[in-house]
């Protein structure tokens with residue numbers, strides 16, 4: 001039976017196509033919590049945190065790493081590249097006892113990245129535009145039950161044999177794709193190094209999270225990517241390979257839905273997408289270019305320019321419902337400063353009909369826009385009442401359209417330039 005005294009965890013989830021600015025909010029909240037737990041994705045995700053003049057790049061390590069009192073958990077729903085994780089950890093000192101990796105997380109090894117890149121090349125103009133990090137092949141191996149788990153790193157000899165057996169079975173496929181597989185000596189050397197450097201952190205993290213909740217610790221669940229990239233509910237096949245929505249926290253950490261409390265959804269005041277696939281409110285003109293330049297919309301992981309467009313209230317309503325969002329954090333409002341007019345996609349037109357929900361596919365869907373008057377400057381505002389009237393109207397209207405409160409508004413990259421509404 002569920003212990004009714006169990007504390008509830010707060011959850012952070014992206015509501016668009018990733019890159020919503022989760023980093024700023026998670027970083028902010030992570031300063032006050034005891035545990036930060038990442039539940040999905042891999043090193044395809046990324047954000048940069050600048051603190052005390054030093055810049056840190058985070059891809060796999062949860063954001064609580066910059067809070068000396070927080071324990072950081074990489075859950076079983078993550079695909080972990082040991083090589084990249086080790087490199088990322090090198091940025092930090094005194095992390096013993098503050099980072100744990102689930103023994104059930106799946107390993108992402110260099111051959112997964114090679115397969116990812118080879119598949120993308122073979123697909124030509126049908127390519128997904130992945131980050132090329134090996135995410136799809138690693139989750140593919142997990143689901144087809146030929147993957148290897150982090151716990152297996154503790155016996156590198158056996159893991160080497162098992163991986164070599166896998167290569168022996170699948171070598172014709174690797175050969176056909178032109179993907180080189182490692183020899184057993186090199187593989188063993190790498191796996192021994194991973195064990196030496198990561199062995200200390202590998203454990204049953206589900207038990208740790210249960211224990212934290214039972215002891216009323218403050219637990220923050222950190223999602224990666226965004227709702228529209230979810231494997232089931234996103235714009236398939238132009239999605240990532242994990243459950244990015246709030247439900248993924250349950251399977252990706254081993255917790256029950258009853259233990260999730262507040263769900264904070266992160267959205268930008270406009271919209272971006274990296275990679276291919278439908279994006280109804282994309283602006284291919286000068287306004288899109290303005291948003292890209294002003295918002296520095298270039299990928300943290302790949303450096304690719306992001307596609308930019310207007311806030312999509314239809315997709316947002318879908319995301320709010322899917323995730324059970326209780327509070328929206330609206331990011332980068334200041335990027336809209338200086339525009340004469342701002343559009344919001346309020347419906348989709350498909351086969352001459354208007355709809356207000358996300359259909360089976362967004363291919364060929366046309367946006368129906370409502371226009372709002374622009375404003376000169378919201379940058380740096382720290383109170384709602386200090387925002388220009390037009391910006392206030394914009395936010396209040398978005399709130400109505402999305403069906404959730406916009407409780408947090410970010411008006412610059414600075415941690416303090418944040419409006420918290422009651």
Ligand code: IMP
Pocket residue numbers: 017018019044045046128129130131132133134135136224225229238239240241274275276
């Ligand atoms: P993958 O996750 O590398 O397989 O890429 C699949 C799709 O998700 C591509 O369109 C990527 O651009 C996108 N994607 C993956 N991770 C992120 C992210 O952190 N932010 C934004 N888009 C992402």
